[in-house]
Every structure is written in C-alpha cells, then in structure tokens.
Amino acid sequence: MSDISVAKPYAAALFQIAAEQNLLEKIEEDVRAVKDVFSNEGELLEFLEHPKVTKEAKRDLITASFAGLNTQVLNTIFIMIDRHRADSIAAMAEEFISRANEERSIADAEVYTVRPLTEEEKTEVSAVFAAKVGKKTLRIKNIADSSLLGGIKLRIGNRIFDGSVSGKLERLERQLLR
Structure with missing residues (x-):
C-alpha cells in the first residue's frame, strides 16, 4: 500500500x-x-x-x-x-x-526570485496569484535563485508560473530551434 x-x-x-x-x-x-x-x-x-x-x-x-x-x-x-x-x-x-x-483556502507557494522579497512584495504576489489558483491567499516560501537573471517564478502545487528572464530566454531558444 x-x-x-x-x-x-x-x-x-x-x-x-x-x-x-x-x-x-x-x-x-x-x-x-x-x-x-x-x-x-x-x-x-x-x-x-x-x-x-x-x-x-x-x-x-x-x-x-x-x-x-x-x-x-x-x-x-x-x-x-x-x-x-x-x-x-x-x-x-x-x-x-x-x-x-x-479548509482555509490557502495554497503553499514556492517563489523563486533573484533577491529575497520584502513583506509588501510577498503580499502583492499572494494577492495576484491566489486569484489565479482560486484561493484566498498564498503561504509564500521565498527562495533566492540568481540563475533566474530577473523576474519571478512560482510553483503552486503542480502548477508553475514562469515570468523569469531565464525562462523567457529558454522559451525563445525553443521557438528559434523549431
């Protein structure tokens, strides 16, 4: 089992x-x-x-x-x-x-950024992305990742929102190699 x-x-x-x-x-x-x-x-x-x-x-x-x-x-x-x-x-x-x-309509989110987010920024990210996943709020775990180059990347459950510069470059590379 x-x-x-x-x-x-x-x-x-x-x-x-x-x-x-x-x-x-x-x-x-x-x-x-x-x-x-x-x-x-x-x-x-x-x-x-x-x-x-x-x-x-x-x-x-x-x-x-x-x-x-x-x-x-x-x-x-x-x-x-x-x-x-x-x-x-x-x-x-x-x-x-x-x-x-x-029960409380909360989702755990891992937020990857180049630098640690301030509390105000965490609140803003929570407000924007909680609505996208149908929750009231997000419990954010901020992870600093310098490989992103800039922007933000979120993992909420099994969903990934990638607005990072490195993610955009990877998508552009895939399009060019088609």
Missing part, C-alpha cells in the same frame, strides 16, 4: 479532532514541525522501524524529541509507530497540511 493511502485515514482523523477542538492552526504548526523532522531525518525512521527497539524506547524518543507538541499529534504518531507505519508519518503530515490549507 502506498504511503498516501496509509496516511490519509490518520490525517483525516487528526484533522477532524483539530477542527472539533478549534486547534487547527496550532496542530498544523506542530504537524509541519513533525513533517520537517520525518522528511529530513532518515536515522529517526531507521530507529523507529528497527524490530529490536522496544515500543517504550520509541515512545520515549518521540516524547523527548517533540516536547511541547500537542497531545493529539503525539498520540497519532504513537499509533502510527505501534502499527508499523512510521514510514508514512511524513505523508500523513503532508495530507493533514493539504486538508488544513483546503
């Missing part, structure tokens, strides 16, 4: 609890932290999936590593570990974030 099909029921349950308790933002913040750790720390997954490590040792490590995490998030992680689904925790977090974004 794929990670996402395993992760969806856990994400749905956690999302329902978060919505019922009006803790969607707090739990989403915690889930984002969990996603970052489980996406980047392969050794943690190896430890959690090792058959000789006891459940108590696994729980102790998670409790110590994620001190201050919402108990609902911790309990979801514990259940997934107990059911040998630790490898799907990052996918569960991704699914939860996706549901939370959908």
Whole structure:
C-alpha cells in the first residue's frame, strides 16, 4: 500500500479532532514541525522501524524529541509507530497540511526570485496569484535563485508560473530551434 493511502485515514482523523477542538492552526504548526523532522531525518525512521527497539524506547524518543507538541499529534504518531507505519508519518503530515490549507483556502507557494522579497512584495504576489489558483491567499516560501537573471517564478502545487528572464530566454531558444 502506498504511503498516501496509509496516511490519509490518520490525517483525516487528526484533522477532524483539530477542527472539533478549534486547534487547527496550532496542530498544523506542530504537524509541519513533525513533517520537517520525518522528511529530513532518515536515522529517526531507521530507529523507529528497527524490530529490536522496544515500543517504550520509541515512545520515549518521540516524547523527548517533540516536547511541547500537542497531545493529539503525539498520540497519532504513537499509533502510527505501534502499527508499523512510521514510514508514512511524513505523508500523513503532508495530507493533514493539504486538508488544513483546503479548509482555509490557502495554497503553499514556492517563489523563486533573484533577491529575497520584502513583506509588501510577498503580499502583492499572494494577492495576484491566489486569484489565479482560486484561493484566498498564498503561504509564500521565498527562495533566492540568481540563475533566474530577473523576474519571478512560482510553483503552486503542480502548477508553475514562469515570468523569469531565464525562462523567457529558454522559451525563445525553443521557438528559434523549431
């Protein structure tokens, strides 16, 4: 079974609890932290999936590593570990974030520019492109990329908007080579 099909029921349950308790933002913040750790720390997954490590040792490590995490998030992680689904925790977090974004009509956007954007520029980009993807607002992650030469490039979900100078040059090159 794929990670996402395993992760969806856990994400749905956690999302329902978060919505019922009006803790969607707090739990989403915690889930984002969990996603970052489980996406980047392969050794943690190896430890959690090792058959000789006891459940108590696994729980102790998670409790110590994620001190201050919402108990609902911790309990979801514990259940997934107990059911040998630790490898799907990052996918569960991704699914939860996706549901939370959908609920609030927010989209995550990676914005590539030559220099970091100011807050005012981020707000303007959010206003323009949120409407294009049918959302209220964008949560912008700005990435400085000097190879763009100028302009802006956005990735929102699986859509890419390329208004960069390097992108325009590449398109021009393709047209000329036809």
